[in-house]
Amino acid sequence: MQGTTARAMMLVEPRHFSMTKVPTGGVDDGGWLAVEATGISGSDVQVWKGEARDIVYPLVPGHEVVGRIAIQGPSVPYPVGTRVIVEPRIRCGACHRCRQNLATCVSRRPSNSYGMIPSIEPPGLWGGLAEYLYLDPNANLHPVTDDVPAEVATFVHPLASGHTWSVELPALKAGESVLILGPGPRGLACLIAAKAAGAGWVGITGLAHDADRLDLARRLGADLAVDMQHGDVAAEIADDLGRRPDVVVDVTSDDPEAVFTALDLVRSGGRVILASRKGNRALHFLSDVIVAKQLTLRGAMGASSIGYQWATNQLETDPRIDDLVSHQFPLTESARALQAAAGLLGREELMSVAVTF
Ligand SMILES: [Zn+2]
Structure with missing residues (x-):
């Protein structure tokens, strides 16, 4: 898939999405994920509204990603086709914050979270509202069951x-x-x-x-x-x-x-x-x-890797999680997905929201 393009919902400025095609090549040391579904959280709503700190637009929002390995890359321990959850936080593991097990990392600013990294940083696909997501060499991946729909799997986050x-x-x-x-x-x-x-x-x-x-x-x-x-x-x-x-x-x-x-x-x-x-x-x-x-x-900021391990196990054994993802939208209706998550489309039967591919 090197040399192909991904459709991406670029947030050009607060509340303004533009469907953009972004080339998927250009970075050799990571991998690529074919996105299956991305959950929309309260912090995505803050990014969309322009109320989040340390955000540089344009960017591709979405940090609650579920997908399948499309290009394995040297840093990716799972073969092509494996369904994985991607931890939002990219951490170098070596800086003083990473060594203290904090969520933030000094080697990546203004943000080290997927869905909040500016698209000016190559290869530009750092969010779940796109067909492909770049898997940074420091990305943390968790294999997850194939036995649930992708939108349900977003609830692992x-x-x-x-x-x-x-x-x-x-x-x-x-x-x-x-x-x-x-x-x-x-x-x-x-x-x-x-x-x-x-x-x-x-x-x-x-x-x-x-x-x-x-x-x-x-x-x-x-x-x-x-x-x-x-x-x-x-x-x-x-x-x-x-x-x-x-x-x-x-x-x-x-x-x-x-x-x-x-x-x-x-x-x-x-x-x-x-x-x-x-x-x-x-x-x-x-x-x-x-x-x-x-x-x-x-x-408290974000989830730990221990939390992710617990949650991927829980997803396999707890059928009640099916009830927790109430709304789904296609990529082209990402703006409506954000509105729904913000409660602007009504709160009746609203639990959580996902964009599916
Ligand atoms: Zn670090």
Whole structure:
């Protein structure tokens, strides 16, 4: 396929896609992936809206990629035709951040994440909204089952984050209680992962327009699912759990208030994981609550490789994941896919969104 071209949905500037043909050759040391499906996440919506930091347009968005090896290349350990998940973060493994196991890498700026790398960087195909994706020599790949549709397999990405955020980072122990703020794909994934890790109680909160997601959360085993606009979360937790949760994970979409809610609701000595960005908006709060309650706060970015390994296994054994990808669009309707993921096409039965090829 060297010398051929890929159709790519180029995001020329915020909210402006242009279908572009990009040559697939020109870089010898990596490989190429034929994209099968790409999930659309909240951070893709921020890139599309122009609200994400460190983004240089034009670029090909999409970092939740599932596809098949098309050109193996020297760095790719799997033969042509193998279906793989590509970890979004490309890490050199040698810089001080990579050695400390952080998500960001100093050797690639402004971003080291697929879907956020400018298309000016050769070979230009760094996002999942294109027929082919360049597999950087440092890309991390995970083989994944052929037994599920490609759009379902995209849910490995949120699932991996769910495991990293609700199990690994808070060092969750069996029997502990976890409250998840936000019932989007990553919130639902946190619920699945925490339950699978033996959490004794898992609650989840959302807004009035999240009714269908909260219903799905109940079917996935949530002990409590609360619409915060109509219910009193603290009172409902007190009724249901009888104490404050050990861990609170903030995976809300663009809601600065959620930080206060997390600090308020967690137990003294508990852990708070902040995994949602607030669009650079300032928060005004009294830090004494952190001191007085002796809390541990942890910022979370992306999923670990351990999270990906757990999630690829979970995909093979958990048929409930079929219900988590509710909307699919073809590549030519990428703009509608972004609108759907942003909730602009309505939130009824909206779980998560994928573009399929
Ligand atoms: Zn690095």
